[in-house]
Amino acid sequence: MNVSTGMRADARDALRDTIPVAMGYLPLAAAYGLMLANTGIDWWWAPVSSLLIFAGAMQFLSVGLLAAHTPLAEIFIATLLVNFRHVFYGLSYPMDKLKRTPARVYGVFALTDETYSLLAGKADQNISGRRITLIQLFSHGYWILGSFVGALGAMALPDSIAGIEFSLTALFLVLTYEHAIKRENLPAVVMGVLASAVAFAIGGKQFLSVAMGVFLCLVLANYPIVSRKASRESGLRTSGSPDHGVDDAPAASDAVPSAAESR
Amino acid sequence: MASTTLLLRATPFLALQKAADAPVVRYLGRIMPAGIMVILVIYSLNGIRLTTYPYGLPSLIAVTVTLLIHAWRRNPLLSIVVGTATYMVSLHLFG
Numbered sequence: 615m616n617v618s619t620g621m622r623a624d625a626r627d628a629l630r631d632t633i634p635v636a637m638g639y640l641p642l643a644a645a646y647g648l649m650l651a652n653t654g655i656d657w658w659w660a661p662v663s664s665l666l667i668f669a670g671a672m673q674f675l676s677v678g679l680l681a682a683h684t685p686l687a688e689i690f691i692a693t694l695l696v697n698f699r700h701v702f703y704g705l706s707y708p709m710d711k712l713k714r715t716p717a718r719v720y721g722v723f724a725l726t727d728e729t730y731s732l733l734a735g736k737a738d739q740n741i742s743g744r745r746i747t748l749i750q751l752f753s754h755g756y757w758i759l760g761s762f763v764g765a766l767g768a769m770a771l772p773d774s775i776a777g778i779e780f781s782l783t784a785l786f787l788v789l790t791y792e793h794a795i796k797r798e799n800l801p802a803v804v805m806g807v808l809a810s811a812v813a814f815a816i817g818g819k820q821f822l823s824v825a826m827g828v829f830l831c832l833v834l835a836n837y838p839i840v841s842r843k844a845s846r847e848s849g850l851r852t853s854g855s856p857d858h859g860v861d862d863a864p865a866a867s868d869a870v871p872s873a874a875e876s877r
Numbered sequence: 878m879a880s881t882t883l884l885l886r887a888t889p890f891l892a893l894q895k896a897a898d899a900p901v902v903r904y905l906g907r908i909m910p911a912g913i914m915v916i917l918v919i920y921s922l923n924g925i926r927l928t929t930y931p932y933g934l935p936s937l938i939a940v941t942v943t944l945l946i947h948a949w950r951r952n953p954l955l956s957i958v959v960g961t962a963t964y965m966v967s968l969h970l971f972g
Contacts, residue, residue, distance in 0.1 A: 641954055645961070667879040675917070676878055693881040695913055700882065701897050702906050704889030725886045777965035783921040783936075784943045784960035788953045790918050791944060793911035802908045806915030814919075821923060825916045833908055837901060 621744065628748035631736075632756070635728045639756040640763075645781040646674055647764020652775060653681045660765035664758040668724060671789070672696050674782045679822075688823045695826045703730040711743040724750040805832040931971035939964035 647660035655677070667673050672693055679689055703725050712718045729750050768775060793799045806829055813825035889897045896902060922940070925933035943960030950956070 638954060641958070645957070667882065669878065669882045671917070672878055672882060678921075689878055690881055693878050694885070695909065696917070697882045697885050698909050698913075699906055700885040701888045701902065704886065705897055707889075709890065722887045722890060723883055775965070777935075777968040778961060780936075780939055780964035781957055781961040783918060783940070784957040784964075785953075786914055786917040786921055787940060787943050787960070788947050788956050790911070790914040791947050793914055796911075799908075799911035802911035803915050806912030807919075809912070810916050810919040822916070822920050825920065826913065829909075829912050829916060833905065833912065836908075837904055840904065841900065 620742075624742055624745040625748055628745050628752055631732060631745075631749050632752045635732065635753045636756045638728060639753065640760040642670065642781075642785070643757045643760025644764035644767065645778065646670075646677075647761035647766075648768045648775055648778045649674070649764075649781065650677050650761070651765040651768030652778060653677055655681070657765040657769055661758050661762040664761040665754075668726065668754055668757060669693075669697060670726070670757075671785065674785065678779075678782075682819070688820060691823050691826060695830065699727075700725065703727075703734075706734050708733060708741070708746060711741065711746055713743055717743060717747050720747065721750060724754050726753065729753050801836065802833070805829055805836070808832065935964055935967040935971055938967050 643664060646664070647657075650660045650663070651657040663673060663676070667676070675692065675696070676689070679692070704722065707721065707725060707730070709718065709721065712721050732749060732753075733746060790803075794803050806825075809825045809827075809829035809832060810821075812828045813821045816824055818824070922936055925936045927933045939960050942963040943956050946959050947953070947956035
């Protein structure tokens, strides 16, 4: 097989692989583009931010945060906590298949929820490094294209889209639902509500940082209890690896298998 | 935003494999998403005024519809589109 047919086969495979990603990314990115252009920010920031950030939920959030001139430190904290899950994706990313440095760097940059779950599902297949890069490039392309079309749409019909910003709430609601129906997530949901209540009571503009800070404190305060319980349980089950009870869940189970949450 | 996200995505590759594998980090990774999402929902609803007309009704209706549609079909895209459309229509009706 010569190089060009190999390239074409990889491109065809990657295109087929990413059809579900396209279905999710195109409309969601279009909603993002609409929302951004609707706030009065120059429309071309939509495709540019999609090119540079490529982080869905956080990108949606960024519109409101930037429009409100939120301090950089607060944006940093919010991003750190919202996107914390990405720390785990790299653990099962097939980095060994990528030979060249640019491909590796891009592979890390473009490791979203969707590309992660796509690639993690193919980890044991004999998939070429080029196909991996193409999968990520195509996915990134859908995201940029969608936000571009959405921003143009906002230019074309500026009056009829009041309320489009609810797509942000709807996205978060859907993701919350998917977490909340799992029983083991109940403590986290309760702590999230508590932290929000505290931040609400304190008031002020820094709702997001206060709520997330309080939430992190609650979660960390809860850790000794959880780990003691887990080690007791695993001690009953087997005598080996007592500290493993807390982390038996594979990292993959943290990935929300929805097409909506990205980044 | 871009650099923080990239930093997080790069953590396991920057010889921080151990850090990403530590039990407390795994615990955080498991427990955080659900709570953070709850906070984000409340944050994104922060602008509503319950004491003046229309008393947050458009948001309330749209949240209910979004959750019901999602419980029914479990299709994120459908839930988001229908929920947002509901919000836009009810804004119009109460506006």
